[in-house]
Amino acid sequence: FSSASTLVQRNPSFSTLNSDDISYFKGLLGEKSVIQDEDRLETVNTDWMHKYKGSSKLLLLPRSTEEVAQILRYCNSRCLAVVPQGGNTGLVGGSVPVFDEVIVNVSSMNNIISFDKVSGILVCEAGCILENLISFLDNQGFIMPLDLGAKGSCQIGGNVSTNAGGLRLVRYGSLHGNVLGLEAVLANGDVLDMLGTLRKDNTGYDLKHLFIGSEGSLGIVTKVSILTPPKLSSVNIAFLACNDYSSCQKLLIEAKRKLGEILSAFEFLDTEAMNLVLHQLDGVRNPLPASMHNFYILIETTGSDESYNREKLEAFLLSSMEGGLISDGVLAQDINQASSFWRIREGVPEALMKAGAVYKYDLSLPVEKMYDLVDDMRIRLGDLAKVVGYGHLGDGNLHLNVSAPEYDDKILEQIEPYVYEWTSKHRGSISAEHGLGLMKANKIYYSKSAETVQTMASIKKLLDPNGILNPYKVLPHSLNS
Ligand code: FAD
Structure with a gap:
């Protein structure tokens, strides 16, 4: 601890x-x-x-x-x-x-308040568990615009408060776009009713955005209104292998161009991540076992016409194979195989947890530079720890994880502040989607200017003058009391 x-x-x-x-x-x-x-x-x-x-x-x-x-x-x-x-x-x-x-x-506030089948707008209480919302919408012929490995436990209020990104952001965008309204309670007990269900509403400052991603530091989110897309009938998933990172990047560019409107996820993991999942999680097997590959890519497409979409994906895979971008690959033949592919990608955080101590970094970086950091980190750490790279490649989001049998200051000294300086130098973000919490409150200046942070502190002071809401988190400790 x-x-x-x-x-x-x-x-x-x-x-x-x-x-x-x-x-x-x-x-x-x-x-x-x-x-x-x-x-x-x-x-x-x-x-x-x-x-x-x-x-x-x-x-x-x-x-x-x-x-x-x-x-x-x-x-x-x-x-x-x-x-x-x-x-x-x-x-x-x-x-x-x-x-x-x-x-x-x-x-305990876990009721669905309304669902409009015409607009796809869901209004619910903030304590609803994401997976329950996904099931509810599935029965209605809709999907949530966000999905993530923690769906069985996380609440929509927590998702909104962290502005969670997840596996579908590449297609549906962030919660800043999908959340149409919310209700939040301020530190003094005032209730802000911003629970609109309109796509367009330019009446003054759009204050709901302050609560999306503010990690419980400005108010407690109690209700959410969210735009949900229709569930499309054709979903295909391919699990692919690439020899090097440069091929992963080229594959992403090709996928955006050739799969276009049907691309709904583009995730990657490196061989260290795959090994961890295979060793730590029961019942998981590598769908491409012929040899260990350096990188694995999971591509999902979602569309309305099965034969058109399948054809499109197969043509893309063929040209990528011929062009030497992928060294091996398999298309899911049924829903069970599709879930087993997702299990590998979604299982990485759990596998890391089971392996012992883990230092987690969640970075936005230019895609072409992203994996250089993983390589640099491996050189810095040598035999001290394993360095694992995976994440939402389609969004330029790397999850850099350092795994060791136990926490050790010697390891931490090799990682920080190097990882933050490296990210800042490449104008990246030190928190792509997990937020700052306690871990990175003092690191905010690596991604935000002093003036911006000071303005955030003024907003905090205005909405929570006594600083009672989630103290010591998000803002640097010098401005947080
Ligand atoms: P908590 O963890 O309980 O809280 C998170 C923050 O929100 C805290 O600061 C808390 O104070 C605040 N908060 C919670 N509820 C409220 C509320 N009602 N009002 C105000 N503040 C509140 N994140 C991603 O973005 N993308 C991913 O793909 C992703 N995958 C994950 C996979 C796994 C296996 C795990 C364990 C986590 C993952 N996460 C991911 C992290 C992510 O932040 C959370 O899973 C999720 O969004 C948090 O929701 P929660 O309900 O658990 O919130």
Whole structure:
């Protein structure tokens, strides 16, 4: 675990929970929604990677926006710090307390409020689990515009708060485009009703965007309205091998040009990532076992005409094979094979977790430079650790992961600040999609100017003057109290 006290000091202006506070919350929410049980607290104090751990004594489970508002109004008046938590699948230490913050989870707010089959607009409460929304929409003939490996646990409120990218961004764009409206509760308990369902609405500042990706630091998201695309009948998945990174890049360019409107995912993993998945996860096998390849690419196409789409994909694969861009490949023949291909790509984070300690970096970089960083890191680390590269190549998003049997300062010293300096030098982003959380709050200047960060701090001060919402996260510690 990263010891919180070595990263940051507890803000002394925050109060400590007392028995009157507990009585107030029990009166408001009822006994069952005020959790003090040690086992449950252990779970919600610990992040998905088992890297960050807080010491909160209280988990609150509100069932309505009004209850969230009353919780925050009370915490603000008492100066009690709060961590909004969703499915707790975040990867930057943002969803767990650093010290004794009260955890508020809207998991009981999991109703679908409305779905309009004509427009495809879904309105739901923020505690809905992404996979449940995917199943609901599937029955209606629609899909969610986002999909990610953590779908079984993450909540739509958490997805919105992290501006999660995921596996379909290359086709449907980011949540800044797909979220049409939301409802959020501010630190003082005021409810901002921005739950519009309009595609176009240029009436003043579009404040919902402040909450998309602000990682619970500006308010608690309680409802979301989201534009969902129709489910198309033809989905095809190819699992391909490339000899070198330059071929992966060329394949991406070709795929954008030749598959065009039907391309719905373009993911990659290197041979280290494949080896980890094969060794760590049960029942996974390499669909291209003839020899170990240096890189693997997963391409998904989605369209409305099966024979046209299949033909298009096959022609693309043939020309890529003839042009020497791919060294081997296989097209999924049925849904089971398709899921087994996705399992490999989606299983990488889980495999890394099982392998021991993992240092995770989620970077946006120019595609042509991206893999140079993985190579550089391998040279720097030598035998100290394994360096794994995978991610959303179609979006210019590299997940650089360093895997070792256990956390070790010697390893960290080789990685940081080198990885951030390298990214900054190439005008990349030190957080493509996971956010800053606690892990990267102090690193924000590698990707944002001082003036921009100062303006963010002013917005934070305006919306949360006491700084009770997710303290120590997102903004640098010098501006965060
Ligand atoms: P949490 O982890 O609980 O919280 C994340 C942040 O949002 C915290 O700062 C928290 O305070 C805040 N928050 C949560 N709920 C609310 C709310 N209702 N109101 C205000 N703030 C809130 N991310 C990607 O972008 N793309 C991926 O492909 C991807 N794949 C992943 C695969 C795996 C296996 C895992 C474990 C994670 C992956 N992630 C990915 C990380 C991603 O950020 C989360 O999975 C997801 O978006 C977080 O949702 P959550 O409900 O778990 O939120």
